[in-house]
Amino acid sequence: MKTRILGFVALAAIAAAMVVALFVVPADLNQGDAQRIMYPHVASAWLGYLSFGITALAGILWLWRRDLRFDAVALAGAEIGCVFTAFAIWGGMMWGRPIWGVFWQWEDPRLTTTALLLALYVGYLLFRRLTDDPERRATRAAIVGIIAAVDIPIVHFSVEWWRGLHQTATIGSPDRVLNPAAPGVFVLTLLGTLAAFTIGWLYLMIRRYQLARAEVAHEERVRVERIRAIRAAAPPPAGSTEAAR
Amino acid sequence: MNALRHEARIALAIAAKDARAELRGRNAVVSTLFFAAVVLLLFGFALGPDAARLAAAAPGLLWLAVVFGGVLAVGRLHVLETDDGALEHLARYPIPRRAIYAGKAIAGLGVMLVLGLLVLGAVGVLYAVDIAAAWPALVATVVLGAVGIAAVGTCYAGLTVRLRAREVMLPLLMLPVLAPLLLGAVKATGAALAGDPFGELGAWLQLLVAFDVIMVVAGAATYGYLLEDG
Numbered sequence: 196m197k198t199r200i201l202g203f204v205a206l207a208a209i210a211a212a213m214v215v216a217l218f219v220v221p222a223d224l225n226q227g228d229a230q231r232i233m234y235p236h237v238a239s240a241w242l243g244y245l246s247f248g249i250t251a252l253a254g255i256l257w258l259w260r261r262d263l264r265f266d267a268v269a270l271a272g273a274e275i276g277c278v279f280t281a282f283a284i285w286g287g288m289m290w291g292r293p294i295w296g297v298f299w300q301w302e303d304p305r306l307t308t309t310a311l312l313l314a315l316y317v318g319y320l321l322f323r324r325l326t327d328d329p330e331r332r333a334t335r336a337a338i339v340g341i342i343a344a345v346d347i348p349i350v351h352f353s354v355e356w357w358r359g360l361h362q363t364a365t366i367g368s369p370d371r372v373l374n375p376a377a378p379g380v381f382v383l384t385l386l387g388t389l390a391a392f393t394i395g396w397l398y399l400m401i402r403r404y405q406l407a408r409a410e411v412a413h414e415e416r417v418r419v420e421r422i423r424a425i426r427a428a429a430p431p432p433a434g435s436t437e438a439a440r
Numbered sequence: 441m442n443a444l445r446h447e448a449r450i451a452l453a454i455a456a457k458d459a460r461a462e463l464r465g466r467n468a469v470v471s472t473l474f475f476a477a478v479v480l481l482l483f484g485f486a487l488g489p490d491a492a493r494l495a496a497a498a499p500g501l502l503w504l505a506v507v508f509g510g511v512l513a514v515g516r517l518h519v520l521e522t523d524d525g526a527l528e529h530l531a532r533y534p535i536p537r538r539a540i541y542a543g544k545a546i547a548g549l550g551v552m553l554v555l556g557l558l559v560l561g562a563v564g565v566l567y568a569v570d571i572a573a574a575w576p577a578l579v580a581t582v583v584l585g586a587v588g589i590a591a592v593g594t595c596y597a598g599l600t601v602r603l604r605a606r607e608v609m610l611p612l613l614m615l616p617v618l619a620p621l622l623l624g625a626v627k628a629t630g631a632a633l634a635g636d637p638f639g640e641l642g643a644w645l646q647l648l649v650a651f652d653v654i655m656v657v658a659g660a661a662t663y664g665y666l667l668e669d670g
Binding site for chain 2: 258311314315318319321322325326334335337338339341342343345346349350352353354356357
């Protein structure tokens with residue numbers, strides 16, 4: 196019930212933030228209306244990074260504490276993170292087309308880093324589906340999540356250098372608006388969108404976590420029922436060690 | 441100090457076992473080499489016959505061939521361990537997990553070095569690139585690249601070897617992780633071949649060293665968990 200209330204709060208907050216960002220705040224003088232994409236774009240990119248960080252952290256906690264709830268958090272982080280990251284990339288492409296003239300700008304380190312990030316975690320999610328045993332799945336996924344997380348900074352630096360070592364000119368990126376020199380309304384709108392999206396993100400995380408727990412419980416029930424059915428069909432001979440298990 | 445020497449001996453014993461298996465059955469190296477050679481030929485068809493264009497693209501093609509071949513090679517090295525539950529037996533020895541990881545990674549490094557150096561030679565011949573002039577920098581790049589691919593590959597091959605879909609999953613997981621290595625190695629190779637006009641070779645080699653160190657540490661830290669899940 197509490198989660199449902201949170202969901203409605205998130206919905207109202209995101210709707211309000213979008214109305215402000217799209218209609219109330221004045222358009223950027225240089226970029227025009229395209230700049231409005233920045234508000235949800237930056238918010239989703241930030242939540243994507245946050246989610247993947249949580250996945251890595253939850254993976255470490257699983258290896259340490261062996262509590263399957265951590266694995267459910269890791270799964271929720273990876274899946275929700277992919278959704279937000281994909282949305283951030285899509286928004287960035289929609290913004291890049293009118294501003295840069297192209298959908299994809301290879302010289303933008305953030306874009307290339309984020310695309311690789313998405314590839315890493317889509318791989319993580321596909322990999323998870325291949326192991327049936329929940330504990331094995333949690334351990335294997337934790338390792339993939341940790342290696343992906345330590346890879347992200349290297350990816351970021353390498354891509355930054357890739358461009359930086361060749362040319363000094365940088366293309367204005369949408370995040371520059373966060374600069375304190377930017378007008379206060381823009382910053383406030385961005386912070387408001389960020390807050391609204393974060394509430395929405397929290398709601399999705401909680402729901403996905405609950406779903407993941409329910410999935411594991413269901414798998415467990417199915418397994419127990421199958422074992423019972425096998426036992427009922429062929430009872431083990433008396434005195435066998437199998438019966439004691 | 442003694443404990444470290446003990447671990448090193450275990451690691452070398454495991455690597456020697458893989459090397460022996462390799463020399464007897466030649467599972468990983470020969471087939472991987474042919475695969476890399478075919479990739480180089482296909483790049484030639486895809487981008488040629490303009491020799492200048494091939495030479496310009498040579499660093500990228502070299503490393504794509506090495507990375508693709510490397511994914512296959514490290515995969516083969518672990519498939520070796522699935523026969524008769526060899527990996528499970530290895531995991532039951534009372535030896536540090538790190539040492540098992542190091543052993544498998546050293547074996548992978550050996551394969552990767554052979555593959556990398558031979559592919560480098562093949563690129564020199566096929567794409568008419570002068571590799572003799574810059575050989576110290578090129579060999580350094582190949583060594584650093586080989587360490588990185590072996591470090592990541594050992595861990596991921598161990599993770600995927602028991603899966604039904606391992607042939608798809610290993611490259612799917614490994615290739616995005618190797619992206620910074622690919623980028624650094626291609627840039628270092630390009631700089632070395634061009635005589636390092638911008639003085640950037642050192643920076644790219646440093647990036648490769650950082651990648652190698654981080655991935656070796658991450659692999660050694662996580663490989664034990666992968667073994668115990670049976």
